[in-house]
Amino acid sequence: MEKEKTKIDYNNTVIKIKGLEKAFEDFAVLRGIDLDLYQGENLVVLGRSGSGKSVLIKLISGLLRPDKGSIEVLGQDISKLNDKALQQLRIRIGFSFQNSALYDSMTVRKNLEFPLVRNRRGITRKEIDDAVESVLDGVGLLQTINQMPAELSGGQRKRIGIARTLILNPEIMLYDEPTAGLDPITCTEINDLINKVQLKYDTSSIIITHDLTCAKSTGDRVAMLLDGKFQRTGSFEEVFDTKDERVKRFFDYNFIE
């Protein structure tokens, strides 16, 4: 399915990153990242495994602390927030994990209820049921409502994972390898779902992937992460219209080999 034209507000920056650095022991993963994500935009971050893509979104969501630089999310510098303020901010950010991270001791219904019940005090049973059913219907998996995560396929788990984040109506979505380990048809379904989420929930998203089909079909803008820095940023065609061997090799492996 071709990506619909989306309305991006270039005057409204929802994520602003400046000079971000992160190292693990002696290994510098991110070496000075600058990034602006605009309201309504889908930004795809491409890079090889271990290039620090997942680290980047973990830093944005406050799961990791940066060594240097600043991350401003929805106007708040996350390294300056206390635990309570960070918790409040996180409700406005949806995080779809690479392995879905569904709570495997809970049914699909309980998985979806969990963030809702805990963050919307005083919500009624009917409101919870309506929200769960509506969001599950939105990802086309209403029939799985009473199933356990172990009974679901990889694609279904991904979609339920996305549904669980959507239940809190996030303003920003962070997708960590949304199509990793899935067959091509399921990948296409997930890509369509990401685009649908962008339109329906008016979200701004960062999509971490090394799947170029996913990048092409979901991204309004693509950033290529190499050696801890964004080497190229622009539209999909602009990024790969280069003589840089490292970028070209990445493209060739995905589309030719």
Place this chain on the structure above:
Amino acid sequence: MESVTTRPGQPVRKKRNKLLSRISAFFAEFYQINLFILRFFKEAFVPPFEFKEIVRQCYEVGVRSFTLITVTGFIVGVIFTKQSRPSLADFGATSWLPSLVSIAIMRALAPLVTALIASGKVGSSIGAELGSMRVTEQIDAMEVSGTNPFKYLVCTRVIATTIAIPILATYTAVIGLLGGYLNVSENEGTSYTAFVQAFFQPLSFLDFTASLIKSVVFGFTIGIVGCYQGFNAGAGTEGVGKAANGAVVTAMFLVFIEEIVIVQIVGNFR
């Protein structure tokens, strides 16, 4: 070959460095555990309280260990009585058997056996569950969805083990008493009333209090060790295995250390 050296004294230095790094790792771990315990006290008594989850965890810890505790407690009562009889019979003192059983069960066996069983069953289960949640990013998912995972997962489990294990230890004592009674009654023909009277006669308030305090300490230890190991589990399935194993071994070791310390302290009050 790494061990071959042209400079005498180098292997000795290497060994010393290895030893030093092990010692510093031990103290670093000790510091981390203390921070973890401090965090527990900081977060457990600050609202919002997770009452529903605490009750659910109490059920998991208590009710699900019931069968195992029943069988173990009963066997301990029977075996202890059976093994003690010949020695007492040599002195013609089998009538002291209920008193001996009561002192052994109330002062030492009930809290200790319960704690050891719980270390194996509950400690490993907490370590494995939280370890698996850490490895599969479920704890991160909880955190990014606006829930404090420490409060929800750790505080609830530690409170649950601290509440449930003293109850289980009391139950073990009752079942042990029953096992002891069946053995004594079979061999001596002692009535239940006479047995119970003789059972409680040597026990003081201090014995019950010390036993209760011990169980509370053991329960807290099992919970905090299991949670610490699971919450800080390493990557992959190996990390989960290590967390479960570490939870059992460390909890059992600490239970014995605490037993010695508490017995020494209580001894000063006798």
